[in-house]
Amino acid sequence: MYENEKRERVVKASRDITMNIKKVIFQVHSKDNKEEVLEKAGKDLEAVREQHFARLMKELQGTDFWKLRRAYSPGVQEYVEDATFYKFGMSGTLCTLDEINSTLLPLSDPSLEPLQINILDYILGLADMTRELMRMAIGRISDGEVKFAQRICQFVRQIHRELLLVVPQMDDSYDMKSKMEVMLQSVIKIENGFTQTN
Amino acid sequence: MMNSAYRSVHLTASRLINPNPISSSLLHLLPLYSSTHAAPPRSSPLRRRFLATPSSSSFYIPMAAGDDQVPPPESHLLEKQFESFRVQLEESAALREQIRAVVMEIESATRLIQANLLLVHQSRPIPEIIEKAKEKIDDLKKFYGRLAEILQKCPGQYYRYHGDWRSETQAVVSQLAFMHWLETGTLLVHAEAEAKLGLNSLEFGLETEDYLTGICFMSNDLPRYVVNRVTAGDYDCPRKVMNFLTDLHAAFRMLNLRNDFLRKKFDSMKYDLRRVEEVYYDVKIRGLISGGDPPPPNVQAQSS
Numbered sequence: 058m059y060e061n062e063k064r065e066r067v068v069k070a071s072r073d074i075t076m077n078i079k080k081v082i083f084q085v086h087s088k089d090n091k092e093e094v095l096e097k098a099g100k101d102l103e104a105v106r107e108q109h110f111a112r113l114m115k116e117l118q119g120t121d122f123w124k125l126r127r128a129y130s131p132g133v134q135e136y137v138e139d140a141t142f143y144k145f146g147m148s149g150t151l152c153t154l155d156e157i158n159s160t161l162l163p164l165s166d167p168s169l170e171p172l173q174i175n176i177l178d179y180i181l182g183l184a185d186m187t188r189e190l191m192r193m194a195i196g197r198i199s200d201g202e203v204k205f206a207q208r209i210c211q212f213v214r215q216i217h218r219e220l221l222l223v224v225p226q227m228d229d230s231y232d233m234k235s236k237m238e239v240m241l242q243s244v245i246k247i248e249n250g251f252t253q254t255n
Numbered sequence: 256m257m258n259s260a261y262r263s264v265h266l267t268a269s270r271l272i273n274p275n276p277i278s279s280s281l282l283h284l285l286p287l288y289s290s291t292h293a294a295p296p297r298s299s300p301l302r303r304r305f306l307a308t309p310s311s312s313s314f315y316i317p318m319a320a321g322d323d324q325v326p327p328p329e330s331h332l333l334e335k336q337f338e339s340f341r342v343q344l345e346e347s348a349a350l351r352e353q354i355r356a357v358v359m360e361i362e363s364a365t366r367l368i369q370a371n372l373l374l375v376h377q378s379r380p381i382p383e384i385i386e387k388a389k390e391k392i393d394d395l396k397k398f399y400g401r402l403a404e405i406l407q408k409c410p411g412q413y414y415r416y417h418g419d420w421r422s423e424t425q426a427v428v429s430q431l432a433f434m435h436w437l438e439t440g441t442l443l444v445h446a447e448a449e450a451k452l453g454l455n456s457l458e459f460g461l462e463t464e465d466y467l468t469g470i471c472f473m474s475n476d477l478p479r480y481v482v483n484r485v486t487a488g489d490y491d492c493p494r495k496v497m498n499f500l501t502d503l504h505a506a507f508r509m510l511n512l513r514n515d516f517l518r519k520k521f522d523s524m525k526y527d528l529r530r531v532e533e534v535y536y537d538v539k540i541r542g543l544i545s546g547g548d549p550p551p552p553n554v555q556a557q558s559s
């Protein structure tokens with residue numbers, strides 16, 4: 058069935074996104090030559106977007122993207138995780154879903170409906186991102202940058218509280234529930250990290 | 256007062272150090288811990304070295320690049336976004352509730368049909384059974400119509416919610432196909448199944464995979480039927496079912512199925528076919544089939 062071939066290609070594009078984007082996270086964590094490395098991370102993110110994400114979008118445009126969601130969701134979640142983490146590293150702010158989707162607009166075929174990341178994949182990716190925030194906070198605490206760590210802590214707490222309210226209404230509420238537990242553990246790890254600096 | 260001194264120092268310092276200056280409008284969102292705690296309760300030993308006095312009015316330049324440079328997340332943007340998420344997800348959850356209610360009705364109608372059809376294993380006359388079962392089909396049509404209406408409220412999201420009626424639909428197809436076979440001895444085709452349920456592929460259709468899976472479920476029930484028919488003295492049944500299943504299996508083999516649930520169901524059809532063949536063979540060698548071979552001669556040696 059032709060559909061199966063398309064699904065295979067979508068899965069491959071999704072995997073390629075995941076494989077090529079992970080380095081962005083390491084770069085954002087990096088403490089040496091922060092400015093340079095962050096700049097490189099931005100470029101790498103753009104490259105993944107323009108090569109692999111664009112390919113994914115090409116495959117999905119014109120087809121029912123809800124139908125193939127299982128095939129591409131992991132890659133999209135990973136992309137959201139990395140892009141939001143990068144944005145936080147750059148500016149300390151949250152990259153909203155609208156912002157991420159606006160970066161994807163230029164990749165779409167203008168004659169077709171633009172492919173946008175949906176709420177569910179965004180929230181799932183955001184949830185994963187908080188784990189990286191926890192690692193960043195712990196690292197900063199051990200470097201003595203406690204204030205920054207406190208800010209991260211506040212940020213993660215806020216995300217956790219906001220997401221708590223939407224979990225039961227999500228399509229993937231089962232997955233999301235376990236992610237929320239991990240998220241709470243991340244918050245606790247950061248909070249415990251503060252007690253160790255005394 | 257001590258906060259504003261701290262703030263202005265912070266502003267200057269961060270503009271000097273951070274080549275990507277953050278707009279000062281963001282800085283006023285800084286939840287300075289010094290405003291809520293008397294002294295920074297959790298400052299690291301490293302930081303204490305740089306502070307002339309523990310009070311935050313002292314002149315403080317962050318020596319370690321990074322700390323104090325990054326502004327806090329823009330809370331209001333964050334809240335707005337999540338508020339919008341809540342609204343959207345509440346809508347989809349409500350829709351899902353409606354869908355589930357209808358699907359439950361579909362399921363109970365299907366069970367009624369199934370309970371009815373089970374009587375064929377007890378040799379009740381088929382036409383009677385079919386008549387009763389057909390009454391329920393109208394109900395099914397009604398329920399699927401309701402489902403289609405609900406889905407119209409969210410165009411383009413058929414596949415988002417499809418999982419909610421997938422297995423129920425497979426069960427429906429399985430019963431309908433069995434009923435059809437009992438009546439006609441032939442396979443209920445996809446288009447016919449779709450029409451029976453009042454569906455059409457343009458708006459709300461019968462998924463091909465659901466149809467195929469339903470057919471596999473029907474095949475799973477056939478061996479049992481054959482055994483019970485033979486017990487009841489219908490020795491023609493095995494041959495009929497065997498031919499039917501052989502053709503069905505061959506047709507399925509032509510599909511290029513991927514390694515998923517449907518594929519596994521198709522694989523199980525092989526075993527259904529084999530069991531029916533065994534019953535057929537059994538019936539045949541006992542000479543029970545009209546016009547069949549006479550029983551083999553008794554080759555057991557006579558005990559002396």
